Amino acid sequence: MPELRKDPVMGTWVIISSERSQRPRVFQNVHTKTTPSLCPFCPGNENNTPPEIISYRPNGTQRNQPGWTLRVISNKYPALIVEGDLNREAIGLYDKMHGIGAHEVVIETPEHNLNISEMTDEQARDIFWAYRERMLDLVKDIRLKYILVFKNHGEAAGASLEHPHSQLIATPIIPKRVIEEIEGSKHYYEIKHSCVFCDIVKQELAMNERVVFENESFIVIQPFAPRFPFESWILPKAHLASFPEMDPDKYLLLGRTVKELLKRLKMALNDPPFNYIIHTSPMDGEHHAYYHWHIEVIPKLTKVAGFEWGTGFYINPTSPEVAADFLKKVKIEQPVSA
Amino acid sequence: MPELRKDPVMGTWVIISSERSQRPRVFQNVHTKTTPSLCPFCPGNENNTPPEIISYRPNGTQRNQPGWTLRVISNKYPALIVEGDLNREAIGLYDKMHGIGAHEVVIETPEHNLNISEMTDEQARDIFWAYRERMLDLVKDIRLKYILVFKNHGEAAGASLEHPHSQLIATPIIPKRVIEEIEGSKHYYEIKHSCVFCDIVKQELAMNERVVFENESFIVIQPFAPRFPFESWILPKAHLASFPEMDPDKYLLLGRTVKELLKRLKMALNDPPFNYIIHTSPMDGEHHAYYHWHIEVIPKLTKVAGFEWGTGFYINPTSPEVAADFLKKVKIEQPVSA
Secondary structure, eight states: OOOOOOOTTTTOOOOGGGGGGOOOOGGGTTOOOOOSSTTTTTTTTTGOOOOOEEOOOTTOOOOSSOOOOOEEOOOOOSSSSSSSSSOOOOTTEEEEEEEEEEEEEEOSSSSTTGGGGSSSSHHHHHHHHHHHHHHHHHHOOTOOOOOEEEEEEEEGGTTTTSSOOOEEESSSSSOOOHHHHHHHHHHHHHHHHOOOOHHHHHHHHOOSSEEEEEEEEEEEOOOOOOOTTOOOOEESSSOOOGGSSSOOHHHHHHHHHHHHHHHHHHHHHOOOOEEEEEEESSSSOOOOTOOOOEEEEEEEEEEOOOHHHHHHHHHSSSOOOHHHHHHTOOSSSSSSTT | OOEEOOOTTTTOOOOGGGOOOGGGGGGGGTTTOOOOOTTTTTTOOOOGSSOEEEOOTTTTTOTTTTSSSEEEEEEEOSSSBSOOOOEEETTTTEEEEEEEEEEEEEOSSSTTOOOOOGHEEEEEEEEHHHHHHHHHHHHHHOOOOOOOOEESSGGGOOOOOOSSSSEEEEEESSHHHHHHHHHHHHHHHHHSOHHHHHHHHHHHHHSSSEEEEESSEEEEOOOOOOOOOOOOEESSSOOOOOOGOOGGGHHHHHHHHHHHHHHHHHHHHHHHHHHEEOOOOSSOOOOOTTOEEEEEEEEEOOOHHHHHHHHHHHHEESOOOHHOOOOOOOOSSSOOTT
């Protein structure tokens, strides 16, 4: 049973996940790498994964058989598990609870080497549509307080399998960084009576120094105070706190927008490892006035060192204005921004 | 001129350091690595570094010449610079200021391959004594609000040079993570009227599940809620908020304690890359009741992925009890813990 444990000073929770456990000896071989010979996410290998939760099968094929265009499965090595109760417990000054939650994998395509930047618009849309479907389902579990959607691309960004996939983790607590972002937005709202993200959209459009591209519904920027070189934010222009509540018609354009940003990053930076994370409000029906969902994309170009770990204070050698200019100049076919 | 910029949502500051700037094109070669043929930190190459701020020269040799056992220099590529004023400025909803501060390098030994775990006790002491000396000097600059001391060992932990060294960065703001740790300690103190770190020391000694070793003045533990496998804390047993205010007699034992922990990590985990960071109170003479300086050591064994970036919520596959047991069983000569 994985455990959630709380740091008594910082108040942050960590997952101690013995199910994913590697015995200490494994770390001694940190320099070597093994790649499985058989990809469990490729069609024909469905019996190597847990059974699918949902799948998109345009041709009406059978569950857990080839023919799908996208599958969502439980993670075979889950950080949190669905069955059980929270069983909160104090041990002296420490707090812990059972690691209850959900950990799912979205297999984005049957093609082993087809990354989002090379997909059709419809394929890219389906990924975000699948996130939406799973979020709307997981929110029904009242033990769960937050649903985090993220993608790791490339080994340096934490991807252990090459086949294009992303993940959902639903947690019984709201992660501290999410709380801080919401509190920051709320604080701004209380002072200015407007949404800080709406104001960022307005100011970025007016200044036009950090905009990579924009379209009818989304703006892609290098943020004013990026922690990492080429950190990129996709902001919806319409104010909305919760990602899965977006107008269903907009997922196609969202897919195209993500695709274009990833294509520009790939061409500008030689297919860098990256993470993206959907920042959305907890699904409790609150925060609507002041929070604004968005996606943060972080290429992994620099090493995060002691200074950053110790402080949460980042040194970024590339200004967002230089990065925006560089990404804007990438020549791509059929930009959605046109 | 480097800039400090504030994230308008989170309130965190980042350093945009064009002095350290790499043009975007540099990132395209992220997979290749260049090592300078001449080590600027080795004796005889003193003219390849900025002039020394302090040095330890038992044999009375001349400044910026060989003969030293430890040197402190300004960083040749500083993230923050000493000259200038802060020049705070708002641009619409954004805030920025000049990147004023200090960025120094402690060259820990003249020997290119002598890491702390192999040094004499006196050599290890001198490193921490040098931190103390520099902190007591830098605190006189009233523009500076915090002094961060850290070490990156190994390329994966962010070290760009192999020669043993550590760094001091003095900043004109208190980093958010430091504020949060202090606020967390204060909150605990307000409820319990005791120091949370003193209580951790007591509980860890009583439980004896996560103690790696201890001696008269220090305890080395795997914390209850570690973010990373083998994350290790060195806690002084005596309550004290500020590292450089420690009794001068205790630096020798501190050096021996750090040395033993690094030796155990090295032997257990095949010389892993690691960072250590001194967590100490801002040097403003406050926080004495509730803060407690300590050192956090983080081996770099796992990749930090999208989930962690997005949430500040970490998944750790190794429990601290297993890690403590593993480190305790490492056989080393002359343990200081005996």
